[in-house]
Amino acid sequence: MGFKVWNIEKFKETARRAAAEGIVMLKNDNNALPLADKSSIAVFGRSQMNYYKSGTGSGGMVNVDYVVGIYEALLDSKKYKLNKKVREAYEKFVEENPFDVGEGWASEPWFQKEMPLTDKLVKDAAKESDTAIFIVGRTAGEDQDSKNEPGSILLTDTEKDAIKKLTGAFKKTVVLLNVGNIIDMRWVKELDPSAVLYVWQGGQEGGNAVLDVLSGKVNPSGRLSDTIAEKIEDYPSTENFGSDKENLQCEDIYVGYRYFETFAKDKVLYPFGFGLSYTDFDISCNAASYDKSSGIKLEIEVENTGSVAGKEVAQVYVQAPQGKLGKPLRVLAGFAKTDILKAGEKQVIDFDIPKYWFSSYDDSGLAGHKSSYVLEKGEYKVFAGANVREAKEVFTFEVAKTEVIAKCEEALAPVRKFKRIRPEEACGLFATTYEDVPVRTLDPNKKRDKNLPKALAYTGDKGYKLKDVADKKVSMDKFLAQISDADLCAMMRGEGMCSPKVTPGVAGAFGGVTDNLVKLGIPVAGCSDGPSGIRMDCGTHAFSLPNGTCLACTFDESINEELFTWEALDLRKNRIDALLGPGMNIHRSPLNGRNFEYFSEDPILTGKMVSAQLRGMHKYDVTGVIKHFAGNTQEFNRHHVNSVASERALREIYLKGFEIAVKEGNARAIMSTYGPVNGIYTSSSYDLLTTILRGEWGFDGIVMTDWWAMGNDFADQKGSYHNVAAQVRAQNDLNMVNASAADNSNNDNLDSQLKLKNLTRGELVRSADNICRFLLKAPVYKHMLGEESELDKELKEAISSEDADLLDLNELVVEKDVTEIDPSLLSCEKGKSTNFVLTTPKRCQLKLEMVVKTEGQPKMAQVPMSIFQDNNLIRTVTLTGMDTEYQTIEVELNPSFSFNFYVKFYFGQAGMVFKSIKLIKTKDLEKMFARE
Ligand code: BGC
Numbered sequence: 001m002g003f004k005v006w007n008i009e010k011f012k013e014t015a016r017r018a019a020a021e022g023i024v025m026l027k028n029d030n031n032a033l034p035l036a037d038k039s040s041i042a043v044f045g046r047s048q049m050n051y052y053k054s055g056t057g058s059g060g061m062v063n064v065d066y067v068v069g070i071y072e073a074l075l076d077s078k079k080y081k082l083n084k085k086v087r088e089a090y091e092k093f094v095e096e097n098p099f100d101v102g103e104g105w106a107s108e109p110w111f112q113k114e115m116p117l118t119d120k121l122v123k124d125a126a127k128e129s130d131t132a133i134f135i136v137g138r139t140a141g142e143d144q145d146s147k148n149e150p151g152s153i154l155l156t157d158t159e160k161d162a163i164k165k166l167t168g169a170f171k172k173t174v175v176l177l178n179v180g181n182i183i184d185m186r187w188v189k190e191l192d193p194s195a196v197l198y199v200w201q202g203g204q205e206g207g208n209a210v211l212d213v214l215s216g217k218v219n220p221s222g223r224l225s226d227t228i229a230e231k232i233e234d235y236p237s238t239e240n241f242g243s244d245k246e247n248l249q250c251e252d253i254y255v256g257y258r259y260f261e262t263f264a265k266d267k268v269l270y271p272f273g274f275g276l277s278y279t280d281f282d283i284s285c286n287a288a289s290y291d292k293s294s295g296i297k298l299e300i301e302v303e304n305t306g307s308v309a310g311k312e313v314a315q316v317y318v319q320a321p322q323g324k325l326g327k328p329l330r331v332l333a334g335f336a337k338t339d340i341l342k343a344g345e346k347q348v349i350d351f352d353i354p355k356y357w358f359s360s361y362d363d364s365g366l367a368g369h370k371s372s373y374v375l376e377k378g379e380y381k382v383f384a385g386a387n388v389r390e391a392k393e394v395f396t397f398e399v400a401k402t403e404v405i406a407k408c409e410e411a412l413a414p415v416r417k418f419k420r421i422r423p424e425e426a427c428g429l430f431a432t433t434y435e436d437v438p439v440r441t442l443d444p445n446k447k448r449d450k451n452l453p454k455a456l457a458y459t460g461d462k463g464y465k466l467k468d469v470a471d472k473k474v475s476m477d478k479f480l481a482q483i484s485d486a487d488l489c490a491m492m493r494g495e496g497m498c499s500p501k502v503t504p505g506v507a508g509a510f511g512g513v514t515d516n517l518v519k520l521g522i523p524v525a526g527c528s529d530g531p532s533g534i535r536m537d538c539g540t541h542a543f544s545l546p547n548g549t550c551l552a553c554t555f556d557e558s559i560n561e562e563l564f565t566w567e568a569l570d571l572r573k574n575r576i577d578a579l580l581g582p583g584m585n586i587h588r589s590p591l592n593g594r595n596f597e598y599f600s601e602d603p604i605l606t607g608k609m610v611s612a613q614l615r616g617m618h619k620y621d622v623t624g625v626i627k628h629f630a631g632n633t634q635e636f637n638r639h640h641v642n643s644v645a646s647e648r649a650l651r652e653i654y655l656k657g658f659e660i661a662v663k664e665g666n667a668r669a670i671m672s673t674y675g676p677v678n679g680i681y682t683s684s685s686y687d688l689l690t691t692i693l694r695g696e697w698g699f700d701g702i703v704m705t706d707w708w709a710m711g712n713d714f715a716d717q718k719g720s721y722h723n724v725a726a727q728v729r730a731q732n733d734l735n736m737v738n739a740s741a742a743d744n745s746n747n748d749n750l751d752s753q754l755k756l757k758n759l760t761r762g763e764l765v766r767s768a769d770n771i772c773r774f775l776l777k778a779p780v781y782k783h784m785l786g787e788e789s790e791l792d793k794e795l796k797e798a799i800s801s802e803d804a805d806l807l808d809l810n811e812l813v814v815e816k817d818v819t820e821i822d823p824s825l826l827s828c829e830k831g832k833s834t835n836f837v838l839t840t841p842k843r844c845q846l847k848l849e850m851v852v853k854t855e856g857q858p859k860m861a862q863v864p865m866s867i868f869q870d871n872n873l874i875r876t877v878t879l880t881g882m883d884t885e886y887q888t889i890e891v892e893l894n895p896s897f898s899f900n901f902y903v904k905f906y907f908g909q910a911g912m913v914f915k916s917i918k919l920i921k922t923k924d925l926e927k928m929f930a931r932e
Contacts (some may be wrong), residue, residue, distance in 0.1 A: 019202030019209030034216025047137025180596025256601025273387030279306030321378025465521030502526030505536030531581020564616025607660025679715030
């Protein structure tokens with residue numbers, strides 16, 4: 001089809017390139033790779049049968065047209081002779097041990113039973129094939145973390161035994177890690193395979209990306225976005241990870257390489273930024289200078305000194321003087337990937353590094369400037385090279401007098417006393433010592449009360465529409481003055497999941513969620529998970545992207561931007577305004593269950609990558625809801641566990657990536673986390689969402705909660721799902737998600753707090769202003785006005801007929817005990833399907849009761865009808881041509897926990913005739929969900 005902008009082939013090609021660029025090669029003895037054409041290969045590991053395109057949960061539920069696994073890619077390339085017997089053995093094994101999908105949300109096991117290898121299978125395979133490939137597979141997801149156990153971050157005995165047998169029998173053994181996040185790597189030394197590569201979870205084109213690297217079409221240029229230490233106990237976070245109550249971040253700013261390079265170099269197996277190539281590079285510095293006003297300038301030259309073309313990542317680190325505050329010995333201050341350099345070719349890269357990025361936050365006042373970013377006096381060293389360990393000193397400069405780079409206000413400081421580590425120098429080496437963490441001296445509630453926003457008095461309807469604001473006929477203030485308190489409260493309530501007001505199957509709807517708001521010309525925007533592509537629970541297909549860790553390991557902003565330009569078009573195609581992602585929390589511990597969605601242990605790398613992705617999305621007016629702001633470093637008990645961190649660690653590590661995304665990526669939307677930081681739920685943290693985010697960083701977009709999040713009013717007060725007033729007061733504009741905003745279905749406290757004067761109209765108006773300004777920039781604004789651009793028209797054409805069917809839904813509200821479905825709505829012809837979106841204002845269980853017969857069919861004809869709920873087959877009912885009398889068929893549906901869900905009737909053959917279809921309530925499930 002002759003589309004001008006949309007080009008699915010280019011999207012695929014970009015995703016494939018991005019996934020390949022993220023692959024990190026850790027070992028390649030005797031040039032085991034690339035594989036020569038026609039090599040004979042035996043592929044082991046059950047993940048050859050179920051390539052993990054992404055993790056599970058909201059970050060992975062993209063319905064796709066296809067997934068290219070590693071085996072399929074190798075096979076389809078026709079470059080290699082693949083061992084059939086080994087493949088057959090796995091086929092049989094998987095038939096007998098099918099993939100365990102678990103039951104319900106977040107229950108898919110993160111590891112599937114592996115096939116033990118017999119000596120005979122290995123020996124026979126080694127006679128036929130030169131190379132063994134072993135694929136290790138792991139997934140991960142929400143609500144739980146990885147464990148220091150076999151099948152999680154450790155290899156199982158079966159996996160180890162398999163690799164051992166393979167290395168003993170084959171000339172070459174290549175281990176591919178199809179995992180979301182780094183795992184324990186001690187086995188590499190023990191089992192000594194020829195090559196080891198992290199291929200991550202590369203999205204639906206992931207297998208092709210692996211093929212490109214194995215074949216040498218792409219020279220690996222991925223670099224580790226995390227430090228791989230010997231064992232999990234070596235990470236300083238491990239001691240304070242996994243509690244169900246509070247995690248003290250005693251390691252403070254010494255996260256990842258900042259810790260290891262300062263205190264424990266010998267514990268590192270693979271340093272941050274490390275990754276091998278099929279060629280060699282030399283990185284040198286041609287020129288360097290420091291300017292008091294603009295910061296560090298460097299001219300770095302990268303030369304390909306090997307024999308094949310490839311890309312290198314030049315990395316720049318700064319070592320600030322220890323001063324009074326103590327500093328890590330290395331802080332990433334810049335990085336850049338070269339173009340493809342031919343053998344012998346050179347490229348010069350200019351770095352401009354502002355002082356702010358290597359300044360330190362003085363939360364104690366020890367450096368003499370409490371609550372300020374400072375450059376302490378002393379010698380600064382600049383290093384450049386291929387990774388944090390190899391980077392060589394290229395330049396030093398002196399700061400004569402401690403300098404204040406930015407003056408802030410104490411915000412988000414801990415209320416609880418604890419100790420943090422800091423370096424103590426002796427004979428040029430650094431040991432850990434402990435100091436008291438400065439605690440909060442300013443009460444955020446007092447700041448809030450001092451800065452209450454004012455709003456115009458309520459005027460009632462003056463006939464202004466949101467368009468009049470856009471057309472500059474009326475000010476936003478006057479427009480908002482027309483809205484009653486009750487309608488303002490409703491605007492703070494996002495709806496979902498799967499609201500029929502927006503694209504079917506997406507997670508949330510916000511803006512004009514009630515009739516009154518619609519009358520004011522406020523459009524209703526849709527947002528969907530994210531981040532690995534669009535999740536539409538009714539089954540609509542979308543494109544699935546490589547995971548966050550893989551994209552971070554590209555160390556390449558341009559490929560991230562390009563990829564998300566395509567993602568933007570996928571969003572536009574599906575009429576979605578915002579993707580719930582990128583997820584950008586810091587990999588504090590390799591154990592966090594959602595690390596696969598997140599990027600790195602380093603905030604600058606994270607922030608730059610996210611900014612690039614946002615730039616890509618902004619090209620077509622959609623955006624990303626960057627999440628989870630902030631400090632979600634553990635999934636276990638994530639609604640409750642308190643992250644206790646110093647203000648310095650928050651600002652230098654956990655908030656920094658978000659800061660870059662706001663300042664450089666022009667982020668327009670943010671999702672707060674479920675849990676508290678320093679006692680206050682992030683969704684109701686005035687310091688986080690107002691003092692820092694909006695006040696210091698100048699963010700002027702929207703903040704939404706995570707789905708069904710709590711709020712509290714002061715540190716260590718128990719969180720409540722109803723305390724939405726606390727969220728709005730903090731400037732968390734949208735409480736996600738409600739079944740009905742108009743009916744206040746979550747029973748929030750907005751109206752009551754307003755009456756009690758604990759919440760002001762000004763605060764509601766301020767959030768309404770944030771929401772309306774966001775909506776004016778979103779594609780839905782023009783859609784609401786009926787304006788259809790050439791791009792919209794083109795993208796409509798690009799929707800497959802199957803997906804178009806899903807977009808065309810019959811809406812049905814199931815309120816009564818018995819709800820009739822009009823049978824004439826069903827298309828019962830062969831191959832046709834009819835879709836319904838059912839809204840159950842109260843959670844309940846339903847059954848379908850259908851009175852049905854066949855008509856006009858030969859006696860032996862089979863007439864099947866399949867019923868799907870949210871894209872899962874519930875039952876196939878088959879009548880025959882003999883069933884000409886009406887009969888009653890009952891089909892029990894799955895419990896409806898989320899208010900909206902989809903039912904699809906699919907007819908494999910024509911001939912069914914319905915007399916009636918009823919939805920009957922069989923159980924009330926509301927009580928199960930009563931929230932505090
Ligand atoms: C996740 C979010 C996600 C939301 C909507 C939550 O469970 O934490 O990241 O966007 O669900 O699916």
